[in-house]
Amino acid sequence: MKRVVVGLSGGVDSSVTAYLLKEQGYEVIGLFMKNWHDDSVTISDECPWLEDSNDAMIVAEKLGIPFQTVDLSAQYKERIVDYMFNEYEKGRTPNPDVLCNREIKFDVFMDIALSLGADYVATGHYCRKSEEVIDGKKVYKLLAGKDGNKDQSYFLCQLSQEQLSKALFPVGELLKPEVRAIAKEADLITADKKDSQGLCFIGKVRLPDFLQQKLQPKKGKIIQVPADHLGYQIPEPNFDSKAEELAFKAQKYVYKPTDGKVVGEHQGAHYFTKGQRKGLAVGGTKEPLFVIETDVEDNVIYTGEGKNHQGLYRKVLLVKDEEVHWVREDLKLAVGETMEVMARIRYRQALEKATLYQTNEGLYVAFDNNQSAIQEGQFVAWYKNEELLGSGVIS
Structure with missing residues (x-):
């Protein structure tokens, strides 16, 4: 029996993740991440993480799996919150959800899971994973979720082969209504619970209030x-070269x-x-x-x-070399190489045709159509068919 630690968030997706894995014969452990202490900036009066951790505990009891809460608020503050303040101060717009997955769930949290003897970490993300042996080496692929309306592969665009090798995404094969139906059938308390909004693990936050803790208002x-x-x-x-043209248009x-x-x-x-x-x-x-x-x-x-x-509109953006991340390291472009892809610059955006150009300045992403509000600090992610190949921070 392989051991898997599920990040139980108190929502329906992670509850069903734990249920499905148990049904498949895994030894399942539920862990709730507490990432936030300061309730002064959350919008709801009730304490959202308390309610969520309570729901997660009730689900674990129902499924008969061990459960505990881990406090990651120090790491969350250092790696996510401080980074956010820094970026906003520079006039950039960070994406805390992408970072939370890279830095917290699939790094700090994954280390805790592995120290508990886990073979895998599972989350309730709507995405899928597959593997293929290429040139004698096992390669992991990150695929879009079956539910096009809920696909969350974009939020995992910074994962590495190492992180993917130990990740499981059971609900990625399902549609959201199917997930709710399974939760109802299994009599889980979260079956009708509304999806959480706002910052990863913090809940609804008034962004100006949140930023005002560090960044003073000034008229x-x-x-x-x-x-x-x-x-x-x-x-x-x-232009004397394609690189010159791209630099001008970006x-x-x-x-x-x-x-x-x-x-x-x-x-x-x-x-x-x-x-x-x-x-x-x-x-x-x-x-x-x-x-x-x-x-x-x-x-x-x-x-x-x-x-x-x-x-509001441009077609070309630049990702500096140190900010380029290939999930599929084997497909990384060399200087002078190009690749035709589908890409998006924000979650929920429809994929758009684009071409990647690797130059000495970095990786240019040239879209076929104008893009609205290309914002520094956000992530651009590129796909082929259903597979997310890589991503980078817009510079």
């Missing part, structure tokens, strides 16, 4: 840039306060992110304003009217 100007801004009309020069628009008119005030540029519409509190325009750029140095937010504003 600044909101500037509206017109649709016919001269910066959008620069003709393309003649540049973001640079604005100065005289490029538009002041339409309002904000409490801190680092609380805003490109593509954001809510929280600007500026009226009087026909269409809503969207953030097209933030300048954290000078504390200015640049906005454009309407979701089709030119300032």
Whole structure:
């Protein structure tokens, strides 16, 4: 009997994960991760992790499996929360869920599981894993979940071969309604529980409140840039190389306060992110304003009217070499090589056609179509068919 430790989160997906593995004859242990102590910034009045750990415990009892809670809040603060503050301070937008999987669930948590003699760690992610022997070596593949509506492979885009080798994703083969039906059938308390929202393991957080713990509010100007801004009309020069063309197209628009008119005030540029519409509190325009750029140095937010504003769109982005991660290390590109892929720059985004170009500057991802609100700090992930091949931090 192989031993598997399930990250029981108190939700329906991880509950069914534990149930299915037990049915398959594994020796199952349930562990709940406590990653957060500070309830002052969570939106709900009740203490979300307490309720979740309680539900996880009741599920473990029902399934007759050992259960314990592990406190990872120190590591979570250091690896996720501090990183988030750092990124927002620089005017970038981090993705804590991707990091939480790489740094906490499949690193710190996995080490604890292995110290308990586990052969595998299982989570309730909607994704699948397969393996193939290529050139005499076992290669693990990360595949999209069967439920296209719930596919969470993007959140696991930073996993390594080593981490994948020890991971199991039983619900990845199922559709969400099937998972709920199994939970009902097995009489699990979580069968009708709503899916958790918000930050990985923290729950719903008011982001400005959360960031205000470290990043002080400071008043600044909101500037509206017109649709016919001269910066959008620069003709393309003649390029000597593909790399030169990609570098030109990957540049973001640079604005100065005289490029538009002041339409309002904000409490801190680092609380805003490109593509954001809510929280600007500026009226009087026909269409809503969207953030097209933030300048954290000078504390200015640049906005454009309407979701089709030119300032929101680019086709090409760069991932610096040290930020490129191949799940499939055997497919890594050498300088000068290209690969046609499907890619996304955020979770829930439909996959879009793109080409990867490996250059001396790093890896360029050139989309066939314009992409809205390409944001530094977020992850771009690329796929072939159903398989996630790699990812990187947008620079």
